[in-house]
Amino acid sequence: MxxxxxxxxxxxxDFSSATSKWRPTxxxxxxxxxxxxxxxxxxxxxxxxSGGIGVAKDLSALLIGMNPMDTEAIWEKMLRKTFWGQGGGGIFSAAMSGLDIAMWDIKGKALNVPLYVLLGGKSRDSIRAYASQLQFGWGGGTDKAMLVSPEQYADVARVAVSEGYDAIKVDVLAMDEHGNWNQRDLxxxxxxxxxxLGYDRLKAMRDAIGPDVDIIVEMHSxxxxxxxxxxxxxxxxxxVLYYExxxxxxxxxMMKQVADHVNIPLASGERIYWRWGYRPFLEDGSLSVIQPDICT
Incomplete structure (x- = not known):
């Protein structure tokens, strides 16, 4: 093949704006x-x-004529036969990931097996989910808006739990008192x-949903x-279940410094790339939860 x-x-x-909200590639x-x-x-x-489109285009030219079943050789070529690939980074890694996922998709289709079989077999029948980013509202009955008051945060927490979630995730610090998102220097x-203000929002959520629902506190770096x-x-x-x-x-x-001074498990990973990026965190034990994004 x-x-x-x-x-x-x-x-x-739609790449007319540098901040267009959703632009999947x-x-x-x-x-x-x-x-x-x-x-x-x-x-x-x-x-x-938009940078991912250009990198994916450039990488694609290297792969024509190769066997898509040779996923490891293809990955190594994208990494080691390109100058910028060996420097890493989110844009290059995301383009590589998109192409790598496509190769695995071909492999599963050619062998007529689910991809999880090729990656070692199924190890669970279900996975826990949480309601995420509640600072922007949640649920059909709740207006999607920038939430400000502790009472609003309590309300969306109740809505999420009423839908069956037993864990929620929220950033209570980055929204200012006027509903402006990520505008102040933290x-x-x-x-x-x-x-x-952040504490009061989180306390209102905890009081609203009780001790049996887990809360993840997101900080977005x-x-x-x-x-x-x-x-x-x-x-x-x-x-708090973990501090993201x-x-x-x-x-x-810096992550280790926080881990040493805060008695909450830390999580990170959606902006950590490849095994080399994870290595120092695994070695120093600062992260209790790693969150790799397979599309980057």
Whole structure:
């Protein structure tokens, strides 16, 4: 089997704005045996999303004529036979991932087995899910809006739990008191009024749903180590399941600093790439939960 062509599909077809909300990119790898595989370039939102299209296009030219069943050789070629690939990063990694997923899709179709069989077999019949990003609203009965008051946060928590979720995730710090998202600087020591607003929102949610529903506190890496420690210590008493991306993962020592000073398990991973990126966190034990995004 040989790769004959690769299509790169801009699903939204809208790159008119650097901040267009949803811009998924899909690749379709075609073969001489009539089997095509699909993969996603996992940069569907945010500044830089359009970069994945260009990298996927450049990488595709290297793969024509190769056997899509040789997934490891293809991955190594994309990494080691390109100058920028060996430098890593989210844009390059996402393009590689989309193409890699498509190759595995072909392999599963050619062998007529589910992909999980090729990756070692099924190890569970179900997986726990949580309601995510509740600061933007939740549920058909709740307006999708930027939530401000602790009472609003309590209301959406109740809605999510009423739908059957036994865990929720929320960023209670990045929304200011006027409903502006990610507009204030959360780097450096924060004044009590900012920290207290986040605490009051989270406390309202905990009071609303009781102790038996888990709460994940999302930070989006907006905070540096000092405020992450400030806020983490403040919310320890509220029974947080884990503290997600309290600092950006570019400097593993900062994550370790937070882990050493906050008594909540830490999580990160959607902006950590390849095994080399995860290595320092696994070695120093700072992360209790890793969150790899297979599309990046």
């Amino acid at each position: 040989k790769i004959t062509s690769i299509d790169i599909i801009d699903v939204a077809n 899909v690749v379709r790898v075609n073969t001489d045996e009539g089997i095509s595989g699909f993969g996603e370039v996992g940069l569907a939102y945010g500044v830089g999303a 780097k450096g020591l924060l004044p009590d009024n900012i920290l207290r 907006f905070t540096s180590a000092a405020p992450a420690i400030q806020f983490g210590r403040m919310i320890e008493e509220l029974g 991306e309290p600092v950006m993962p570019l400097n593993p020592k």
